[in-house]
Amino acid sequence: MVLFGVAAVGFGVVLVYGLSGLPAFGHYHGVYGKVINGIGVTERHATDLVTALNFDIRGFDTLGEEFILFGSVLGVVLILRQMRGEHDRPRQHEADEHTFAGASEALRALSLAVIPAILAIGIYIVVHGQLTPGGGFQGGVILAAGPLVVFLAGRYLRMRIVAPHTLVEIGEAAGALGYALVGLSGLVLAGVFFKNFLPLGIAGHLLSGGQMDLASAAVGLEVSGAFLVAFGEFLDQAMVVSGSPRS
Amino acid sequence: MHIVALAVVVPMIGAAVLVGIRLWSPRLLNDLIAGGVALAVVTLCAILLARSAHHPFAYWMGGWRPNDAVAIGISFSVDQLGAGMATLAAVLVAAALIYSWRYFDGADGLFHALMLLFMAAMAGFCLTGDLFNMLVFFELMGAVAYALTAYRIEERGPLQGAINFAISNSVGAYAIFTGIALLYARTGALNMAQIGHALDGHPADPLVIVAMSLLFIGFLTKAAAVPVHFWLADAHAVAPTPVCVLFSGVMAELGLYAVARLYFTIFAGALGPHAEQLQAILVALGTVTAIWGGVMCYAQRHLKRLLAFSTISHIGVFLCGIGLLSPRGLAGVATWVAGHGLNKAALFMLVGVLLHRFGTVDEFELHGRGREIRVAGVLFGIGGLLLSAVPGVTSFFGKSLLDSAALEAHDPWLPAVFVISSILTGGAVLRVTGRVFMGWGASEREEDVQVAGAAREGDEETTRRDHTPPLMLAVPAVLLVGSIVLGLIGGVVPGIERAAAHFHDHAAYARWVLRGQPAHFVPVATSHVEAFDYLYAAGATVGALALAALTLFGYRLLPRTPSAVLGPPRTALAALRRLHSGHIGDYIAWWTAGAAALGGASLVLLR
């Protein structure tokens, strides 16, 4: 602990010394951002430049980031997989199916009413990424919340029916594959990997930005699939799996 | 040229497909898809290696070419050393996948998909020219590695090892993030060539120095330099053998590759006047790592931890070589890394053979049992000799280049450090060969009873088998042949020297990346192996053999040696071993100390 105290003071001094060289807060004049702000709309007919960067100009970073999500969720599946000695708890009576304390009829009704709204908002955000703040990642997380609300409504097994394990995994893989294929199509159809190969449309309209919509959709599919897989694994551990693993 | 992107995307697509079909596809199909994709990537990387020999080139993703020497898109800046590292990574992944055909009961295609993602990440990491892109692939490498380390969830060791690994490397990654933020604030760029160009000509101020030390400590965490190395032994002890092959063979070395790449593309201009002080810092770090790793290596009885510490020791040597900041030093490191990667991969595979056959990786439990598999014994002994860089092999050529570089830099004591590391690591493997495969030496060590428990614990399987599939011996044999022969192929070592000289040329890099101007390089005179190189290397090999023999046969002398001689080394060693406690809090405390030390030393010395 003493070691850490001394080390932390030293490291802190180093950090502050370095950070003091930063331009004053609010007075940043970097050239990269300026250039993007200047050309983004005209070059790609997109009004949300963060998404334009994410799915077009620096789209390759997003490819890596997407596969980090993909790989990590694979890791979660790997780590939480069932082993010898563990088994699913037997299904109980319908009315009692793996609910949690506090689930009431009112909660159920409200949750179910909210689901269509969640799905609509999620799809809206995915599709409008290039126009307003949003895009595949944000929209995908919102979409993943939909089936989760089914769980909150007290019906864990129903959630498993709505978002079955196989389907979500395949959806996630398809989304990841889809994004990679968008990049590849850039190579095949436009000559350079990840080059925007669809017509750019008019800025401010729904079908603008070329491939950004497609990429956004692929990412949305992948992110929602990934989070549902992850939720499913953790909930399985909490609700379904029991027994002690044989070493 | 477009195949640059394919080298990264093809394995990603393969991984996605494998996951999509994994619930129905039989084991054979998974093996075929994964193996096929791996071999395809090896071919792609080899093509890149050949293409970039005289004409390194930049490939701009999305067609976003630089606008007036301001980089907008992400570039893959392919030069020969980068392509070479990517090829080494691809070869080792392919070898590991082929090896695991027989070795592994792969879990439903998850293993194969993760290995392909690992390959994609390493290829992207080596080929990219954008600093943030490098970090993204670093994280992908890391995430997949954490998952693969925790593969055997039935046991306790893998879980702890994966947790330590994940937290240590993540903290390193956050240091890198902060460094990138600092550089971005100063230069407004993420492309490495452009950052370097923007920093050129200005004296290095605290921001640049702190950014450099943050970036370095982050990448050195991956490379497992002391004092941020604690996670590596834990991870190696518990990860499945094919995964250890990759960790030691190429993943740790990629951390050093990043340090070298960052220095020569970004900081060489601004910190050029202070090169000597930076050399001192890096060489000091490297020396401590080499000696610490070597000593801990020799003290192990858990074979995988032994090999892990020998990797740490070699990383120290490589760090010294890079720290010399000269083309010859870089060439020496590159050659030695190639030889070492193939060598260490083969050694891990052979330990896998022992584990597969006898269910344990404890040196003393395996005493004499290796006599059943003579072939493995021969290969293991060869591997040990290669670790000590016996004259004539690839590692030897790397070592001779490093010795020359050290003498050029007026560090005549540095070759001695290399020799010590070779003796300790080679000697350890030779000692194991003697004990396990020949039955020499003592069969139990009195005071290490509790360590035996640890060695038995993280084992992959505890079943005994009577038969070792020939494939499991064939793959390491091929790798060892490669490690021996690579340096002897005409044109390889001079080619590496040329590539290193190109790597070293900071101004040229900015030109061929940002302006697309074809690079004109001054022809490089190739080095010759001197007589004293043979002398040093032979001395190292003889020393390793002597040390192994002394340990194996000299144990009878132990009770007769006065405790005044044995006492201090024993307590020192015990103290050193206690530091490797397995407790994540301790590791992070050391990490902070390392970061503070590197930052402080840089700030003080590099002004």
Next chain:
Amino acid sequence: MSFLPFAVAAWLFLAGLYGIVSSRSLIRAILSLTVVQSATYVVLLGVGYSKGGQAPIFADIPQTSKAVDPVVQVLVLTDVVIEATVTAMLLALAVQAHKRFGSLDPQDLRALQD
């Protein structure tokens, strides 16, 4: 005032490190790791801010108006995704560790020592 965001970032980094070093529970250590990452968010976003700048969304503002830097926002987005996924994996490991070791205290994780 103008140095405050960066001072906060440095403090977060150190506080997170302290959290990992001193945690008696794996969950707390993992969350402290998250705190360390928050430091990087603060630094990145603080760097990109321009006084008087709008968000870089040009849907209803003229293209030439002053906007903050969009690049750091993309970097932070990537950062967030990475953090979420690594945290998910670490928590999964914690779940399994609890089952194997019976405890979440790093002191009790004794499977690996020299």
